[in-house]
Amino acid sequence: xxxxxxxxxxxxxxxxxxxxxxxxxxxxxxxxxxxxxxxxxxxxxxxxxxxxxxxxxxxxxxxxxxxxxxxxxxxxxxxxxxxxxxxxxxxxxxxxx
Numbered sequence: 701x702x703x704x705x706x707x708x709x710x711x712x713x714x715x716x717x718x719x720x721x722x723x724x725x726x727x728x729x730x731x732x733x734x735x736x737x738x739x740x741x742x743x744x745x746x747x748x749x750x751x752x753x754x755x756x757x758x759x760x761x762x763x764x765x766x767x768x769x770x771x772x773x774x775x776x777x778x779x780x781x782x783x784x785x786x787x788x789x790x791x792x793x794x795x796x797x
Contacts, residue, residue: 709747716740
């Protein structure tokens with residue numbers, strides 16, 4: 701059962717690297733991209749660590765760590781990955797003064 705979590709963790713880490721690169725290229729959000737790369741490295745690292753801890757009583761630690769990384773990344777997404785407000789045009793003909 702832990703094999704699924706280890707593989708999923710490595711895949712999530714790879715997807716986060718791709719997402720961080722795209723965010724850095726398109727939106728130029730450096731702080732968010734750096735935190736995304738850190739979380740990606742943690743996901744990949746603990747996914748690989750989970751393969752080495754298979755069959756021991758410590759394999760649950762990797763699953764709990766992945767849960768913690770997911771929660772912290774969601775907090776980062778909610779705080780740093782905000783959409784920028786859309787500017788309204790003053791030349792809108794439907795707006796009457």
